[in-house]
Every structure is written in C-alpha cells, then in structure tokens.
Amino acid sequence: MSEDAIFRNIPQFTVLRFARYLNFLVNLPDVVEEISSSEMAGIIGIKPTQLRQDFFTLGGFGRQGKKYNVRFLIQRLGEVLALQQPQDMVLAGVGHLGQAIANYQGFERFNLVLKGIFDVNPKMVGLSIRDIPVRDLDEMGSYIQQHKIRIGVICTPHHAAQNVCDQMVEAGVRAIWNFSPENVTVPEDVVVQNENLSVGIMNLSYRLNRELP
Amino acid sequence: MSEDAIFRNIPQFTVLRFARYLNFLVNLPDVVEEISSSEMAGIIGIKPTQLRQDFFTLGGFGRQGKKYNVRFLIQRLGEVLALQQPQDMVLAGVGHLGQAIANYQGFERFNLVLKGIFDVNPKMVGLSIRDIPVRDLDEMGSYIQQHKIRIGVICTPHHAAQNVCDQMVEAGVRAIWNFSPENVTVPEDVVVQNENLSVGIMNLSYRLNRELP
DNA sequence: TAGATTGTTAATCGATTAACAATC
DNA sequence: TAGATTGTTAATCGATTAACAATC
Incomplete structure (x- = not known):
C-alpha cells in the first residue's frame, strides 16, 4: 500500500477535526511536549474516544500507555492535510x-x-x-x-x-x-x-x- | 404540542442547512416566486431528497405536486432559526x-x-x-x-x-x-x-x- | 506490579438516500 | 388524465461511542 493510499477515504468530519487538532497544537506553548487524548479532547470539546478513533484512521499516532508527542502530531497532521509543501x-x-x-x-x-x-x-x-x-x-x-x-x-x-x-x-x-x-x-x-x-x-x-x- | 416543541431536536446538520437554504433564498431575485426541491438542491449542491427530508422535520413546508413558495419558505426558516425578533x-x-x-x-x-x-x-x-x-x-x-x-x-x-x-x-x-x-x-x-x-x-x-x- | 494511556473492535446512534404514495 | 412535484416511510450508509485488550 502506497503512502498516498492511506490518505484516501478519511471520513470528512475526521478531516475537519484533523484541522482543528493541528490548529490547537501549533498554538500550544513550546514547553508542552506531550499531551493525552483526554486533555486535548477536553479543550476542543469532543470525547477522547473520538479523537483516538480519528487518529486510528491513519494507523494510530501514538503508543499504548504513552501520551502523544506534540511535535510528531503536528508533523504528521501537516502531512495528512498536505501542508508540507508551500x-x-x-x-x-x-x-x-x-x-x-x-x-x-x-x-x-x-x-x-x-x-x-x-x-x-x-x-x-x-x-x-x-x-x-x-x-x-x-x-x-x-x-x-x-x-x-x-x-x-x-x-x-x-x-x-x-x-x-x-x-x-x-x-x-x-x-x-x-x-x-x-x-x-x-x-x-x-x-x-x-x-x-x-x-x-x-x-x-x-x-x-x-x-x- | 406547543409551537416551540416542534423546534426542538432538529438534527444539527439540518439546522446548518436551514441556514444555507435561507441565505440562498434571500439572495434570489424578487421575481422568483416559487422553487422546487431539485432546483434549490442543485444550486446548493445537495440531493433534493435531503432537502425534502430536512423540511419534513418541521412537518413539511409545501404541498405535493406544487413547488415551494419562496416568501413562505423565507418566513418559516426565519422563524425556525429564531430570527423573527431583532x-x-x-x-x-x-x-x-x-x-x-x-x-x-x-x-x-x-x-x-x-x-x-x-x-x-x-x-x-x-x-x-x-x-x-x-x-x-x-x-x-x-x-x-x-x-x-x-x-x-x-x-x-x-x-x-x-x-x-x-x-x-x-x-x-x-x-x-x-x-x-x-x-x-x-x-x-x-x-x-x-x-x-x-x-x-x-x-x-x-x-x-x-x-x- | 499498578496505573495510565492508546489501539482496535463491535455496538449504537444519527444522517442520508431510495422508493413510492399522495397531491396538485 | 398525465406529468410534476412534495410528503413520508424504510433501508442504507456513515459517524460516534463503549468496551476492553495491549502496551508503557
């Protein structure tokens, strides 16, 4: 399966939330290096489970037992939303x-x-x-x-x-x-x-x- | 059932589309007095059936065999969206x-x-x-x-x-x-x-x- | 190990669409 | 009446949530 293939057919509301996640993450202070699904979901106003399900469409962004790495998340969401190239x-x-x-x-x-x-x-x-x-x-x-x-x-x-x-x-x-x-x-x-x-x-x-x- | 009661529990995406319908309708030239679900849906970019289902949540806006009356639609949608009073x-x-x-x-x-x-x-x-x-x-x-x-x-x-x-x-x-x-x-x-x-x-x-x- | 956390499946819930009856 | 159109039900499809296994 090509890199591109996994980007296809992401549910439309998930894409919209990806944009909201990314926007939230880039506005975070630099000192915040990791964040959990419940912290993030709480602030954005959705359920943690929905956030994890969203990330699951891309094969998961993290590892069980560990919070998400903010820099990695930003980088990966930018990739998905095709924001890597100007x-x-x-x-x-x-x-x-x-x-x-x-x-x-x-x-x-x-x-x-x-x-x-x-x-x-x-x-x-x-x-x-x-x-x-x-x-x-x-x-x-x-x-x-x-x-x-x-x-x-x-x-x-x-x-x-x-x-x-x-x-x-x-x-x-x-x-x-x-x-x-x-x-x-x-x-x-x-x-x-x-x-x-x-x-x-x-x-x-x-x-x-x-x-x- | 009170007037207010029928406004409750409209699906959230339906409310959003009500706003789009209303916005479309008020921008219509004055000479257009009636419009069908398929004309309207075509321009807005949705299926006629979805529009009719949306209107059905409020008990229907029209009559079988007849197109919708634009002025009535505008008035009714304004009511639903609580735009009657300033x-x-x-x-x-x-x-x-x-x-x-x-x-x-x-x-x-x-x-x-x-x-x-x-x-x-x-x-x-x-x-x-x-x-x-x-x-x-x-x-x-x-x-x-x-x-x-x-x-x-x-x-x-x-x-x-x-x-x-x-x-x-x-x-x-x-x-x-x-x-x-x-x-x-x-x-x-x-x-x-x-x-x-x-x-x-x-x-x-x-x-x-x-x-x- | 115990507690915290994400990954993943399955169940539930809600939204969209198809089909056709009813009406003009 | 025939054709066009909306009203309404039921089927389908997609999105959300719950539950728990896996991992740190």
Missing part, C-alpha cells in the same frame, strides 16, 4: 473582508502563502497589503497561469463572485475558497469551500434560542 | 477581521444588529464604524448589562480571547461567536460557535491534494 494563493476583492483575509497572519504557519491580490476598483489598484501589490482584476488570469496558482480566494460582492470564480478556474485554479454569500458552481475537478459568514451566526441564533434551557 | 450583538477586537465583521452588511437582513464595539487600543477608541462608536473594553461589561445583550463576537488576538469571553459571559452574554484561533471555554448555559479561518483552508488543502484525481 501552496500559493490569489485573492480577488479587496473590500473590508478581503483586506482582513489578506492581512491575516495565521495562514503562513501552515505553508499557505498569498501571492497575488486583485480588484476592479482603480482606487485600490496600486496599493499594497503586507507588501503584496493590489493588481487590476484583468491581470488575474495571466498571473495565475504564470505562477501556476492552484488556490483562489473570493472576497468580492455577491454579484461578481461567479464571474471571478470562472476566471480563476479558467486560468488553472483547482480550489476555491469562497467568502461571498453566492453559491458558486465549478467543474467536477475543482473543489469549493464556502465560508458564508451568515450561516455561522444563524446557527448560533438557533442554538441560543432553541437549544438553551 | 437580536443585538457586541463585538470585541477591532483588528482587520473585527473591522470587516463590523462593516459586514449581511447580518441586518437577518435581524442581527451590532450595537457596541470595544477595543483596548486607545487609538481605536473614539473612532466610529458605520456610526457605531468604538468604546474602551473596560466599558463592555456594563454596556452588555445595560442593553441586555445576549450575543458576543470575539475578534481579538488569540491571547486575549478567553479573558474577553469571560467578561462577556459574566455580564450576561449567552452566545459567543469566536473568530480567534483560541478554543474558548464557557459554562454549560452558554453556546459557542468557533469560526476559525485556518480550519477552512486546511480542509480545502486536503480536498485539493488528496481527493482530487
């Missing part, structure tokens, strides 16, 4: 949300690097965000091709989202991270992750009003 | 992400109204975002009590998140929407929704590199 991203739409994403420091720690920023607004074009120049949207396609970018972030308003998405895909992007409220559609060989902010707050409203005693 | 929010942390959330226009459409904005940085205090003054964090507790705010949004850096969360809960907040990478902990009678941005992009990285052909 991956470049472009971002379109420099509104408030686009600026916030472009300024977010957290991605580089996972080898995700924002390379190009694009907007249609001439007032924005020419400015820089963290030393990355904002370019005209017309240049996006050729930039993506030239730099072989595979990840595109959409922060445009609703009405522009599908068009920008199409341009990204046309130019070679294979993963779309969509922050607009629009449900963009893509070909089968492209993945989309919708990060619609309203969904989160509506879910919270339900839980606050309907689940709480 | 709900006030406070936000702490006016970094890039905090500013983006404070400027986001999309929430008001769901009756979610940002009332108070707070930060520790004296350079920020006194400024206004969309006519809402930024106040000193020290004033947050009494503001929450005075205005009986039940929803708190955390956009602070990692190290301040738990402290800010505690202050919010202490003052009476019952729902925390947390955008910091920290896993904040709350008492049992408070709900938290973590909106960690890194989790989304890590999941996308997995799907791009491990699931795509």
